[in-house]
Amino acid sequence: MNRFCCVAVIASLVVYLCLLVQATAVNSPVMSEDALLVSGVSHYKYSRFDLYRVNPPLVRLCAAYPVIEVLSESKDGWWRYDVNPLKRSEFFVGVDFAKTRPDYSNLIFKARQWVAIPFGLLVVVVCFTWSRSLLGPIAGFFSLLFWCFNPYILGHSLTIMNDVPAAAVGVAVVFIFVYWLRAGKVIDAFLTGIVLGLAELTKFTLLVFYPLFLVLWLLYKFPEYKSLTKNGWFQQAKQLIAMFAISILIINMGYLFEGTGKQLGTFKFQTTSLTGCEKLEDIPRTGGNRFEGTLLGYLPMPLPSNYIQGIDTQRLDFERGLPSYLRGEWSDHGWWYYYFYALLIKTPLGTIGLFLLAIFCTFFQKGYNVAWRDEMVILLPGVVLLIFVSSQTGFSVHSRYIIPALPFFLIWMSKVGKAFTLKRPIVATLATILITWSIASSLWVYPHSISYFNELATVLPTPEGKNYPKAIESPKTFWQKTKYVLNAGPRNGPRHLLDSNIDWGQDLFNLERWCKAHPEADEMKVAYWGSYPLELTTISSKGMPSANDPQPGWFALSVNYLYDRSQQYRYFLNYEPIATAGYSIYIYHVTPAEANRVRHEMGLPELDGEVAHE
Numbered sequence: 001m002n003r004f005c006c007v008a009v010i011a012s013l014v015v016y017l018c019l020l021v022q023a024t025a026v027n028s029p030v031m032s033e034d035a036l037l038v039s040g041v042s043h044y045k046y047s048r049f050d051l052y053r054v055n056p057p058l059v060r061l062c063a064a065y066p067v068i069e070v071l072s073e074s075k076d077g078w079w080r081y082d083v084n085p086l087k088r089s090e091f092f093v094g095v096d097f098a099k100t101r102p103d104y105s106n107l108i109f110k111a112r113q114w115v116a117i118p119f120g121l122l123v124v125v126v127c128f129t130w131s132r133s134l135l136g137p138i139a140g141f142f143s144l145l146f147w148c149f150n151p152y153i154l155g156h157s158l159t160i161m162n163d164v165p166a167a168a169v170g171v172a173v174v175f176i177f178v179y180w181l182r183a184g185k186v187i188d189a190f191l192t193g194i195v196l197g198l199a200e201l202t203k204f205t206l207l208v209f210y211p212l213f214l215v216l217w218l219l220y221k222f223p224e225y226k227s228l229t230k231n232g233w234f235q236q237a238k239q240l241i242a243m244f245a246i247s248i249l250i251i252n253m254g255y256l257f258e259g260t261g262k263q264l265g266t267f268k269f270q271t272t273s274l275t276g277c278e279k280l281e282d283i284p285r286t287g288g289n290r291f292e293g294t295l296l297g298y299l300p301m302p303l304p305s306n307y308i309q310g311i312d313t314q315r316l317d318f319e320r321g322l323p324s325y326l327r328g329e330w331s332d333h334g335w336w337y338y339y340f341y342a343l344l345i346k347t348p349l350g351t352i353g354l355f356l357l358a359i360f361c362t363f364f365q366k367g368y369n370v371a372w373r374d375e376m377v378i379l380l381p382g383v384v385l386l387i388f389v390s391s392q393t394g395f396s397v398h399s400r401y402i403i404p405a406l407p408f409f410l411i412w413m414s415k416v417g418k419a420f421t422l423k424r425p426i427v428a429t430l431a432t433i434l435i436t437w438s439i440a441s442s443l444w445v446y447p448h449s450i451s452y453f454n455e456l457a458t459v460l461p462t463p464e465g466k467n468y469p470k471a472i473e474s475p476k477t478f479w480q481k482t483k484y485v486l487n488a489g490p491r492n493g494p495r496h497l498l499d500s501n502i503d504w505g506q507d508l509f510n511l512e513r514w515c516k517a518h519p520e521a522d523e524m525k526v527a528y529w530g531s532y533p534l535e536l537t538t539i540s541s542k543g544m545p546s547a548n549d550p551q552p553g554w555f556a557l558s559v560n561y562l563y564d565r566s567q568q569y570r571y572f573l574n575y576e577p578i579a580t581a582g583y584s585i586y587i588y589h590v591t592p593a594e595a596n597r598v599r600h601e602m603g604l605p606e607l608d609g610e611v612a613h614e
Contacts, residue, residue: 197250
């Protein structure tokens with residue numbers, strides 16, 4: 001790798017780390033972060049893993065480590081700790097802790113850095129190394145840029161959620177597994193087992209790696225079936241089994257062997273698949289177990305009890321379904337194409353163009369492809385993860401669930417970087433333009449990357465004609481028009497996706513800063529979508545806005561409330577916001593005349609002069 005490429009890689013890494021640190025400090029705590037942090041503290045304090053069992057504990061343990069001494073001393077926040085899996089008491093405990101700790105936001109910022117920086121560096125190193133080893137240094141540099149400036153990554157790296165860490169450890173274990181496939185060394189199998197166990201401690205989605213690794217092994221070794229002796233196949237099969245056994249040991253160590261060996265028939269499950277009930281309504285409140293009283297029921301489980309119970313609890317959400325939103329429509333279930341649609345409108349168009357360019361180079365250009373087996377082990381994990389997540393149609397709320405699949409596609413796309421070494425000026429120029437477009441589009445929205453939407457969010461039609469906020473201001477000058485166009489994606493994002501795709505509570509501190517700069521808005525009513533308590537800020541909230549009852553005054557509403565299924569605040573779309581906090585909180589100053597205009601449109605009586613004046 002030449003000196004210029006080394007300097008470019010180091011500079012990009014420095015910029016990436018600066019962006020991570022800045023984003024973790026600027027954005028307010030998002031939904032569930034308080035619950036995740038106190039759950040991690042409970043693991044250290046009580047050596048129990050009941051809280052937030054719907055995800056494995058590794059990321060929570062990393063996040064809680066720098067604040068364990070501070071939070072574990074508190075005795076006031078644990079009174080609602082309940083081991084009942086249906087009560088999800090981690091959310092109540094999290095809020096209680098936040099209310100008793102004035103410095104709680106600083107603790108979360110410190111916890112974020114212990115998650116964002118190490119896991120972010122891990123995935124960057126793996127992506128760069130893997131691409132460079134197969135496709136050359138420029139391709140490695142491209143894969144690094146794809147990851148470091150991807151808005152999905154910049155947005156969700158600022159939280160202590162499991163998605164980005166799962167992507168980091170997931171791509172790392174596949175990378176090490178490939179080394180074992182090539183050489184069949186015992187040390188590689190041993191390392192793969194350790195990292196596979198760590199991967200299973202980050203997110204349950206990565207359980208698909210067990211059957212996936214078996215398939216990859218068979219496909220990768222198939223061309224060698226004549227040269228590989230029976231003893232050779234047997235030795236590799238033993239190493240694969242040992243690999244899985246080591247990973248299970250690591251999982252148990254992560255849970256301190258809590259409940260390991262518990263008989264299958266003694267669990268109390270809440271899903272139809274594990275209770276044997278036809279409907280959720282038929283399941284007893286205390287739970288059930290289809291294996292109770294059977295021979296399988298006496299089988300000791302090799303996994304921790306809360307690992308198994310957590311899978312059941314998470315599965316329950318998919319079986320009962322959750323309200324889901326897509327393209328202006330609400331549903332009681334999800335859509336199989338939800339994540340594909342989210343990728344289409346939340347990935348920079350430059351990145352999509354690079355993906356299409358990589359497809360073109362793969363099928364119509366020479367010199368860009370590596371051996372089919374290497375292409376397979378890069379692409380297949382990403383495809384399997386994307387298909388698996390898409391198949392869970394109980395609800396479609398968080399497109400961040402596909403983040404673990406992204407590194408594999410980004411590494412595969414980096415083949416366009418070979419255009420420089422192959423001296424293909426047309427492809428090289430096009431790749432440079434597209435990656436520049438992608439980075440510029442992402443950084444334009446930073447540090448509000450959670451709310452990123454590309455330009456397609458503006459032009460793609462949605463079923464409802466009037467379902468997005470009016471323009472904040474009418475652009476007049478050339479610069480105003482340019483900013484209006486560049487901000488159009490996030491501004492029109494609510495027409496397509498809600499929840500953690502745009503509004504996850506990250507802009508509360510931006511609203512607080514706006515209120516400090518505008519003291520005239522001291523009588524503001526706030527509808528904030530987030531778990532961080534408003535009373536810990538300096539925002540002087542006078543309660544929630546009136547539901548379906550337009551009134552004059554100052555208001556701040558999260559996007560999720562504007563488009564809530566109840567439509568109780570949909571009437572605010574008839575007003576023009578005077579400002580926004582980030583892209584997820586809209587600020588309104590409604591005059592009496594404007595309130596009466598909307599009341600008239602809704603068929604409500606007009607406010608009298610005295611009420612309107614107030």
